[in-house]
Amino acid sequence: MAADTSAPDPDSGSNGSLHEGPGLPDDFPHAARLEQAGVTSLEHLREVESLEELTGIGPAYANDIERALEELGESEGGGTTSTGETTEKRSSPLSSNGASEDSAEGPATHQSIDIPEGPIKETLSFETYPADRYKHDELGFEADEVLDLLSNMLLQRRFENRCRQMYQRQKISGFLHLYIGQEAVSTGSVNAINLGDDSIITAYRDHGMGLAMGMDPEACMAELFGKATGCSKGKGGSMHFFDAERKMMGGHAIVGAHLPLGAGIAFAEKFKGTDNVCLCFFGDGAMHQGAFREACNLAGIYELPIVFVCENNQYAMGTAVDRAFSKPDLYKHGYNFDFPCSLASGMDVFSVNQAVRDHVETYARQDQPSMLEVRTYRYQGHSITDPAEYRAEGELDQRQSEDAINRLQDYILTHDLATEADIEEIDEEAKQRVKNAIDAANDAPFPDESALYDDVYTQEDYPFIA
Ligand SMILES: Cc1ncc(C[n+]2csc(CCOP(=O)(O)OP(=O)(O)O)c2C)c(N)n1
Ligand SMILES: [Mg+2]
Secondary structure, three states: OOOOOOOOOOOOOOOOOOOOOOOOOOOOOOHHHHHHOOOOOHHHHHHOOOHHHOOOOOHHHHHHHHHHHHHOOOOOOOOEOOOOOEOOOOOOOOOOOOOOOOOOOOOOOOOOOOOOOOOOOOOOOOEEEOOOOOOOOOOOOOHHHHHHHHHHHHHHHHHHHHHHHHHHOOOOOOOOOOOOOOHHHHHHHHOOOOEOOEEEEOOOOOHHHHHHOOOOHHHHHHHHOOOOOOOOOOOOOOOOOOEOOOOEOOOOOOOOOHHHHHHHHHHHHHHHOOOOOEEEEEEHHHHHOHHHHHHHHHHHHHOOOEEEEEEEOOEEOOEEHHHHOOOOOHHHHHHHHOOOEEEEEOOOHHHHHHHHHHHHHHHHHHOOOEEEEEEOOOOOOOOOOOOOOOOOOOHHHHHHOOOHHHHHHHHHHHOOOOOHHHHHHHHHHHHHHHHHHHHHHHHOOOOOHHHHHOOOOOOOOOOOOO
């Protein structure tokens, strides 16, 4: 379908969307997407049988458009055409409304070889969630819930500080990637989902996320010590925290490899008809992997309930983001898949919380995949053995001056939610919980040798193996 591509209106359009062109009313939602799909007037729009089948219009956008049509009095209600017929969902492998596989002809495609008169203009807009913008009461947090956020972030910090010490004492061996500095990302995110229903999957820097999800510090420390009481029975270690009950789906060591797994989790939820979503966390470095593109593309095609959350901590091992990306505004990469995309500060737990809530409720629960970049900073080297000499002088001090835990403590004091003594007590409690976890891990047994092959997936009739 040929599109009329006149100059866009810079004041309209929503999150990550194109702007409108002529023929549709001012402020009509997603007008530029409609235009790109060849729909340039209300009259034309009323004739569209299934909005979701238009290129670039997913279910969330289709809802906005239907609502706008209703408000204009142009529609007879959501899901119906001007002729009163019920609209059908876009043909996808998850619905059975495509052409049957044995039919002689395939379903009509929505592609066109007609080239519009150029130039094609795109004006994008992206939501941002800067630090210091959000207040706890606006987010619905009571004073004691704000203290819970602080307690959770302090637990992660204290836990990891002791991990470093335990590694030096050779209680922990193998890899150890610390999350110190990024705690607002895990805590803010977990408090934006339905814990126990929604899933989280992440990479190997996973201690903070596990603790934020309520995993028992004793099970976590025991895992690091390689003990049988560990969350992965002592056989996973630092990079493989797992808690099926809480839907903490790991802990994955291969950079980028868990992104398709995240898409698979979201696919399963949609297939089973639940309302649950998946938050898929990954580092800036993982975005260079082909698996990022594969997972995003599949999520887009299947309209999966997933949020791709890039934790941009500025480095992949020793390589800074601005040296590694030709487009260092990572949130914009999601636009290539027609995702709504946003950018949030990872140094303020409230900013992360608001951003993740918006992405979960506005997009993922409406089967619209999206991308969120959270800018944060890791204070330690990539792993315990990295002295991080690649940083510029003063860089770490600068970042630590924005520390999310200090920020939250200042917020609590400024808003009279607690006293300094209360904060001190919360911190002491976190330290004590970690100490107890270390003591329990010390006392716990190593797995029995006979456990070596337990929980290892095998398929004895697997083809091609002699
Ligand atoms: C496929 C693959 N390639 C390389 C590595 C080695 N490696 C481990 S971590 C890492 C950097 C990843 O950086 P990022 O995704 O930004 O995560 P961060 O460590 O910053 O949390 C690399 C290259 C790996 N584990 N897997
Ligand atoms: Mg990184």
